[in-house]
Amino acid sequence: MKKNIFVANWKMNKTYSASLDFCNIHKQALHELTKQADIVLCPSFVAVSAMNQALKNSHVHIGAQTCSIHQKGAYTGQVDTQSLKEAGCTYGIAGHSEQRRDGYLTNDQVAHQVQRLLDASITPIICIGDTKEEFEQHQAHGILTHQLNPVLRIAQEYRVPIIIAYEPIWSIGTGIVPKFDYLQEIFLWLSQKLSREFPSKWDLLYGGSVNLDTIAMLKTIPHIDGFLIGDASLDFQKFEKIVSWKS
Numbered sequence: 001m002k003k004n005i006f007v008a009n010w011k012m013n014k015t016y017s018a019s020l021d022f023c024n025i026h027k028q029a030l031h032e033l034t035k036q037a038d039i040v041l042c043p044s045f046v047a048v049s050a051m052n053q054a055l056k057n058s059h060v061h062i063g064a065q066t067c068s069i070h071q072k073g074a075y076t077g078q079v080d081t082q083s084l085k086e087a088g089c090t091y092g093i094a095g096h097s098e099q100r101r102d103g104y105l106t107n108d109q110v111a112h113q114v115q116r117l118l119d120a121s122i123t124p125i126i127c128i129g130d131t132k133e134e135f136e137q138h139q140a141h142g143i144l145t146h147q148l149n150p151v152l153r154i155a156q157e158y159r160v161p162i163i164i165a166y167e168p169i170w171s172i173g174t175g176i177v178p179k180f181d182y183l184q185e186i187f188l189w190l191s192q193k194l195s196r197e198f199p200s201k202w203d204l205l206y207g208g209s210v211n212l213d214t215i216a217m218l219k220t221i222p223h224i225d226g227f228l229i230g231d232a233s234l235d236f237q238k239f240e241k242i243v244s245w246k247s
C-alpha cells in the first residue's frame with residue numbers, strides 16, 4: 001500500500017540544539033514511523049547537516065524550508081540548492097505563503113526555486129494557497145491556477161516526481177480548516193488538473209492547522225497523499241499520533 005507523506009515544517013520554532021535533541025531522543029520512534037509513512041523534517045538551515053548525521057540509517061528525510069532562486073553568486077544571505085543537497089536535504093519547500101507574503105516571492109520566482117531544487121535532485125514541495133478574501137469570493141481555482149502554471153511549465157521538463165501542498169492561507173496557524181465538501185472539491189480539481197498536465201508522478205498534500213482535532217476529518221478526503229504540518233509537528237508525541245491516526 002502507498003505510504004502517506006508527513007512533512008514537519010518547523011519554521012523558526014526550534015533552535016539548533018532543540019532540533020538535534022528532537023532527533024536524538026526520538027530517533028528510534030521516528031524510524032518506526034517510517035514503516036507506515038514517509039517522514040520529512042524541515043528544520044532551519046543551520047540544523048540540516050547535524051540532523052542528517054543524527055538520523056543516519058533511520059529512513060527519515062530532511063527538507064529545506066526555502067532556497068535561493070539563484071545557482072550561485074553575489075546574493076548575501078541566500079542558500080543554494082547544491083549546498084542543501086550536500087548537507088543532506090532530499091526535499092525542499094518552495095513558495096510557502098510565509099515566503100510569498102508581501103510580494104517577497106512571485107509565482108515566477110517560485111518556479112525558479114523549483115528549477116533550482118530539481119537541478120540539485122531535490123524533490124520540491126510546492127506550496128499554493130488562497131487568502132480568506134479570495135476564498136470568500138470563490139477565486140481559489142483562478143489563484144491556484146496562476147500559482148501552479150509557471151511551476152508545472154518548468155517542472156515537466158525534468159520528468160521527475162513533484163509534491164504540491166495546498167495550504168489555504170487563512171488556515172495556517174489559525175486552528176480553522178476548510179469544510180469537508182470544499183476540500184473534497186478542491187483536491188479532486190487539483191488531481192484532475194495534474195493528471196492532465198503533469199507527465200510524471202505527483203503527490204498532493206494538505207497543510208494548515210493539521211492537528212489532533214482536525215486529522216480525523218482530513219484523513220477521509222480523497223486525493224490527499226499526505227500533510228504539511230507546522231505547529232503540531234513541534235511536539236513528537238502529537239506528530240506521532242497524527243501520523244499514526246487511523247479511522
Ligand code: PGA
Binds near residue numbers: 228229
Ligand atoms: P500550521 O502550519 O500547521 O501551524 O497551521 C502549516 C504550515 O505553515 O505549513
